[in-house]
Structures are given as C-alpha cells and as structure tokens.
Amino acid sequence: MQLIKRSLFSVINNHLINYPTPINIHYAWNFGFISAMCLIIQIITGVFLAMHYTPHIDLAFSSVEAVMRDVQYGWLLRYIHSNGASCFFIAVYIHILRGLYFGSYTSPREFVWLIGVLLFFLMIITAFLGYILPWGQMSLWGATVITNLVSAVPIVGDSIVIWLWGDFSVSNATLNRFFSLHYLLPFLIAAASLIHLALLHQDGSGNPLGVESNVDKISIYPYFFLKDFVGLIAFILFFSVLVYYAPNFLGHNDNYIAANPMVTPEHIVPEWYFLPFYAILRSVPHKLGGVVIMIAAILVLALLPWIHSTEIRSSRFRPLYKYLYWSWVACCLILGWIGGMPVEQPYVIIGQLAGIYYFFYFLFILPSLGKLESFLVTYKLPF
Template structure:
C-alpha cells in the first residue's frame, strides 16, 4: 500500500489522478457533460489517422489527387484511414457543436469560467481553419474552387488584403505553393489544438465543472472515478457505433461528389459549397451583398462568441430557470439549422432573403443577452414582491 501511494505521488501519476480519477465532480452531472471527453477522442483519432495518411500523401498539384486514390486503392487499410479521417472531421464538429450549445443552454460561460469559454472559442476557430485547409488537400474540383473563393475573401480587407491573399496563395493563383503550405499547416495545427485543449481543461479544473442546475456545487461533489466514467463510457460506445455507420456504410454521404473529379482551373463547378460544418457561417457570409461586409460578419460571429461571458448580466446560469432565455435558445438552434440549409442552396430568391433574416436573428440573440439578464432579474424581483 505504501509503495502504491508513493507511485501515485509522482508528478505524472499525481496529475493523472487529480484530473481524471479523483477529480471532484458535481454529483448531478448528466450525459450532456460527456461531449468534452468525446471531443478529445475525436482529436486523437484525427491526429493518428492524419499522421498515417501523411506518410502516403504527395502535396503536389500534379500528384495530390492521385496520391489520395493510391491511398484508397493500393495502401493496405488506406481506405479505412481515409474514411475515418474524413468522417472523423464531421464527427468532431458534431460533438463540438453539441458541446457549445450545451454550454449556451446551461450558462457554462458565466463567471468565473470566462477563460474556459474563450479558450473553447479559440479551439473552434482553429478547428475551422484546420478543416478548411484539410478540405483543400485532396485537390478535387470542390477543393480547388473552395480554396480559391474563400482565400480571395481576404482581398476585401483594406490596404493589406491583396498582400494577404498573395501570401496565402504563395503566388498569384491557387497553385503548388498553396497546396504545400496548406499541407504543412494542416499537419501542424492539430497539435496546436491539442495544446489549446490542455489549457481549456486546466482552466475548467481551476473552478470545476458547471452543473445542470447552475448552482454552486462545491459542497456536493464526488470523485470522477468510478462514478462518472461509466456515463462517459456509454457516450463513447454510442459515438463509436455512430461513426462506424458512416465509415463502413455511408462514407461519402457527408462529402461532395465533385471532389472525386480532379481539380481543373478551367472548369468552374455550377454550385460551389463548403463542407456541411461550414454552411451556417457560409450562409451569413453570402447574406451580405458586400464582400468586405461579409468578411466583417464572419469576424463578428467569433467576436460575439468571445464577448458572451462579458455581456452576460444574468445571475442565473441554467436555462432551466430562465424561461425567456430558454425559448430564445431553441430559436437560436433552429436558426443555425436554417442557416446550414440556406448555405447549401443557390444564391437566388427566396434563399438570399431567408438567409439575411436568419443572419439578423443570429446576431440579435447576442445583442439581446445584456438586456435579457436585467429583464429577468426585474421580473423575479416583481414576482417575489
């Protein structure tokens, strides 16, 4: 027993024990609190499969598309690696989006967890950049034209816009230099995301997890193991089944068929769309007729998310006890789904008008937040009086 205790006091084991075994958790945590660990599993899957795929990938405009086909056809288990990596990206975003909406519903961004939320927004931004440049690597039609359209948006930035585009391209068009630097960044960024995730967990564990009631649970906590790991394990098994269905039975359902056509700068696809997890932001971008305004709107999405902990005025965290906010939250969820649908529709009436209305409501949610907390406090005071 004494030897076991001395081993647990070693730095590596004590850190593991304090943060994953004996970590004090609120006793009323639900299954919604399992998406953080699921996101970590998704990141590990992406890093491991990405490393093995990089061993066979050739970042050259003449060979990239065919190297991906080589992985699929000739490398033993290559098809599994590719499908796990491609569908794993979608699973990663599904898990993170659910994690974010759970945080919005239960007020996990409220003081004293501002840093936890802000680091989460940084991770989301890094994920979007990583996924975008990864989408370019297969060098299919949608990869090439998606890269051309999205990177050219930077030209709308006054003074330095054209310089930024030239730097992103590594020249005067999307070409071999672009593919090389995108491949390098795509290999590097997941490790930066992993580092940011560690900081995210450290910031979370400084004050402890929020809980469904949103109240101070410091007097009612139990060890993570053996009580809560079982809930996480159930989520991991369900996630493994969900991912397996896509990998083995519908590996291409979340992708675009045009990306199985080699990139051709002389032939523009009829309808350029990004991957599904970019569609809500893409819809907001398209809703602004001015290019600079569209870029500013994308920036405002992340500014709004960053600002949320600091503009929140509600003394109550959980939406369970905030009926007005609860309704607004579900309207926001529906609005994001609507924006995702609009993002894959043609740029024509009535889709443009619907996208503009949905974009206005998205930002309206954050604009209302500071006043909503004061309104709810006033209603509670009047009710108590």
Template sequence: MQLFKKPLINIVNNHLIDYPTPINIHYAWNFGFLAAICLIIQILTGIFLAMHYTPHIDLAFLSVEHICRNVNFGWLLRYVHSNGASFFFIAVYIHLFRGLYYGSFSQPRQFVWAIGIIILLLMILTAFIGYVLPWGQMSLWGATVITSLASVVPLIGNSLVVWLWGDFSVSQATLNRFFSFHYLFPFIIAAMSCIHLAILHQVGSGNPLGVDSKINKISMYPYFLIKDFVGLIVFLIVFSFFIYFMPNVLAHSDNYIEANPMVTPHLIVPEWYFLPFYAILRSVPWKLGGVLAMLISILILVVLPWIHNIQIRSSYFRPVYKIFYWLFVACCLILGWIGSCAVEDPYVWIGQIATIFYFSYFLIIIPFLGILENFLVNKLQKI
C-alpha cells in the same frame, strides 16, 4: 524516471480519478470527452495518412486514390479521418450549445469558454486547409473563393491574397503550405485543449442547475468515467456505421473529381460544418461587410461572458430565455440549410432574416433578458 513518475501519477489522480465532479451532471457533459477522443483519432490517422500523401498538384489527387486502393487499410484511414472531422465538429457544436443552454460560459468559467472558442477557430482553420489537400474540384475552388476574401483588407488586400497563395493563383506553393499547416495545427489544438481542461479543473465544472457548490460532488472515477465510456461506445457505433455503410454521405460529390482550374463547379459550397458561417457571409451584399459579419459571428462568442450579466445561469429557471434559445438553434439550422442553396430568392432573404436574428440573439436578446431577469430577482429578494 522516478523524477517524472510521481508528478504524472499526481496529474492522473487529480484530473481523472479524484477530481470532484457535480453529482447531477448528465450525458450532455459527455461531449467534451468525445471531442477529445475525436482529436486523438484525427491526429493519429493524420500522421499515417501523411506517410503516403504527396503534396503536389499533379500527384495529390492520385495519392489519395492510391491510399484508398493500394495501401493496406488505407481506405479505412482515409474514411476515419474524413468522417472524423465531421464527428469532431458535431461533438464540439453540441458541447458549445450545451454551454449556451446551461450558462456554462458565465463567471467564473469565462476564460474556459474563451479558450474553447479559440479552439473552435483553430478547428475551422485546420478543417478548411485540410479540405484543400485531396485536390478535388471543391478543394481547389473552395480554397480560391475563401482565400480571395482577404482581398477586402484595405490597401494590402490583393498583396495579402498573393502572399497566402504563394503565387498568383491557388497552385503548388499553396498546397505545400496548406499541408504543412494542416499537420501543425492539430498539435496546437491539443495544447490549447490541455489549457482549456486545466483552467476548467481550477474553477470546477458546471452543472445543470447553474449553481456553484462545494458540496454534492463525487470523484470522477468510477462514476463519470464509466458514464463517459458508455457515451463513447454509442459514439463509436454511430461513427462505425458512417465509416462502413455511408462513408461519403457527409462529403461533396464534386470533390471526387480531380481539380481542374478551367472548369468551375455549378455551386461552390464548403463542408457542412462551415455552412452557417458561409450563409452569413453571403447574406450581406457588401463583400467587406460579409467578411466582417462572418468573423464577428464567431468572435462574438468569445465576449459572450462579458455581455451576459444574469444572476441565474441555467435555462431550467429561465422559461423566456429557453424559448429564444431554441429559436436560436433553429436559426443556426436554417443558416446551415441556406449555405448549401443557390444565391437566389427566396434563399437570399431567408438567410438575411436568419442572420439578423443570429446577431440580435447576442446583442439584444441576451443582454435585455439579463437586465429584466436581474430586476425581477432583486424585487423578489426584497419581498
């Protein structure tokens, strides 16, 4: 016991107590901590829900109803888990956009950023297969539409779809394997999060000024741990409000109807946190092109540190970039709105314009501004 006690104390001391933290970081840095809390909530509630859930197409929907109606505090477990997924994505998206604004993805934190995007990909995959488990109308048809996208793979596409389903349609075999993977992936996300944090603490945290400094740092405890817990209290108040007063507002009403393969919903849409990527998928009229655009829209974030070559990181000192950044945020919100709309004009061409701007931001605006700003910095240094 003593053999493990000292290393554990050293880890806690080095990463939670004496870890040198930039003195000027503010509440925008809280969302990494909040995302970790959300992950813990999701794992714990998921374990208890799995004790009562039945992964069978004839019983899955009824087992979810049984959890809500008959299991002691089952309704609370179910609503904490379902709303927790939304709040997990909110925390991660704010964490990501904060990194974009303050240049936290730049060297020497490029691998911290890349692992963070891999965690986001795993979250998307986990949330998608988890959305299938209640076996409501949107679960069945959402799974059918999204898994059918694998058919665009040349030569083996149709065989790949059948392999994913485990049958010739979304059925019992599909539900079984989705339940298994949904139980497994959160633990992989937890492991990746530990790696993400370990690498961050190797290179040091960023700050709003975007400068690397060995000075002006203080220990994490008590200053920033208290700050994190203040943010946690606010988060829990908002989270509790949704759980107790609006538990279904973030879910789709069609998913409270038992899955019926003979009836197609009027409009098949994923959960709100997938809508921007879904809008990009629909904005390309060519099926293979749409799938590639959707995948690239996420993967392009991984290579962002290598296409961003500006010497000045923070938007505090980049007024032109700051304008484009907020236009990009507006673009993502517009894509989210378009993803929930019908495939008809004017939504189609609005989505296409927003998609073009989304990719232009990463492939044209950021590199061009980087070159221009580096040129101006070099000129000023010579003066």
C-alpha cells in the same frame, strides 16, 4: 526521476482519479470527452495518411486515390479521417450548445470559455485546410473562393492573398503550405485543449442547476469514467455506421473529380459544418463587410461572459431564455440550410433575416433578457 514520477502520479490522481465532479451532471457533459477522443483519432489517422500523401498539384488527387485503392486499409483510414472531421464538429457543436444552455461561460469559467472559442476557431482553419488537400474540384475552387476573401482587406489585401498562395493563383506552393499548416495545427489544438482542461479543473466543472456546490461531488473515477465511456461507445456506433454504410453522405460528389482550373463547378459549397457561417458571409452584398460579419459571427461567442445579464446560469430556472435559446438554435439550422442553397431568391432574403436574428440574439436579447426576467419576477408577472 523519483520527483518526476511523483509529480506525474499527483497529476493523474488529482485530475483523472480523485477530481471532484458534481454528482448531477448528465450525458450532455460527455461531449467534451468525446471531442478529445475525436481529436486523438484525427491526429493518429492524419499522421498515417500523411505517409502516403503527395502535396503536389499533379499528384495529390492520384495519391489520395492510391491510398483508397492500393494501401492496405487505406480506404478505412481515409474514411475515418474525413468522417472523423464531421463527427468532431458534431461533438464540438453539441458541447458549445450545452455550454450556452447551462450558462457554462459565466464567472468563474470565462477563461475556460475563451480558450474554447479559440479552439473552435483553430478547428475551422484546420478543417478548411484539410478540405483542400484531396485536390478535387471543390478543394480547388473552395480554396480559390475563401482565400480571395482576404483581398477585401484595404490596401494590403492583394499582397496578403499572393503571400497565402505563394504564387499569383492557387497553385503547387499553395497546396504545399496548406498541407504543412494542416499537419501542424492539430498539435496546437491539442496543446490548447490541455490549457482548456487545466483551466476547467482549476475552478471545477459546472452542473445542470448552475449553482456552485462543493458538497454534492464525487470522484471522477470510476463513476464518470464509466459514464463517459458509455457515451463514447454510443458515439462510436454512430461513427461506425457513417464510415461503413454512408462514408460519402456528408461530402460532395464534385470532390471526386480531379481539380481543373478551367472548369468552375456549378455550385461551390463548403463542408456542412461551415454552412451557417458561409450563409452569413454571402448574405452581405459587400465583400469586406461579408468577411467582417462572418468572423464576427464566431468571435461574438467570446463576448458571452460579459453579455450575460443575470446571476442565474442555467436555463432550467429561466423559461423565457429557454424558448429564445431554441429559437437561436433554429436560426442556426436555417442558416445551415441556406448555406447549401443557390444564391437566389427566396434563399437570399431568408439568409439575411436569419443572419440579422443571429446577431440580434447576442447583442440585444441576451444583454436585456436578465433585466426583463428580474422585472417580471419583481412584479410577479407570468413568463
């Protein structure tokens, strides 16, 4: 017992109290901590909601309404959980953008980045499964459309779809297994997050300058604990405004209509955090090609440690990269806008052009940009 206590105290002391942290990191580094808090909120509220949820196609929609109307503070639990998913993605997207801007994916933190991409992929799957559970119109038809994409896999695609459904269409078996997986995956995300954090603490945190420094560091407690909690309080204020004043702002009205397999919604739209990838999916006219390209849009992030073509990490010393970085961010915003638009011109062509630039940035611009910057510096050309 004493050994366990000493080991626990050693872990807390080394990673939560005396962990050496670069003195110049700023509030952009808060979003890893905020993401962890969002995960904890999602797990806690999800466990309580699961106590009142009935995973049956005839009762799921009614059970959600009962949580909203009959369970004491059930409306608050549900709105925290549903809007918590959006806030979780906001925090994670900012966390990813910060990593891209300051080159946090480069050596020696490439495995930290790879686990982060895996976490992002698990988040997407978990959020999709959770979107099905209220069993409204968007839940049913979203499940039908997305699971049908698997049928594009040659030879075994149709068999895999039937295996996913547990039936010959999206039915009660589908809802049951999606509920089970949605309950399980957050705990896998929590485990992967601990690995992500352990790998980060093995080599130490990066900093805005992108340089390794073992001199200008201070203990994480109390300085950065206080800084993290200031950022967390600001984020909770934003979260609270969303929950109390605009709880359905980021949702879709059709999901307050009970699922009806005989009536197809006029415009099937996923949640906002899926829209850029959904736009890439539907920009490709071939079904299998669209699925492959959509998955590649996520997995290409895992190639960044090897795509990076210069020893300089931070964009503070790369003015050309800085402009191109913001052009890529603008591209992602355009894809998000296109994903919510009808499949018609001019939205189709805009989505295709934005999708091409998305991959062009990773596969051509980033690998060659370091060489171009070195050439401009060597010959003292302005950039």
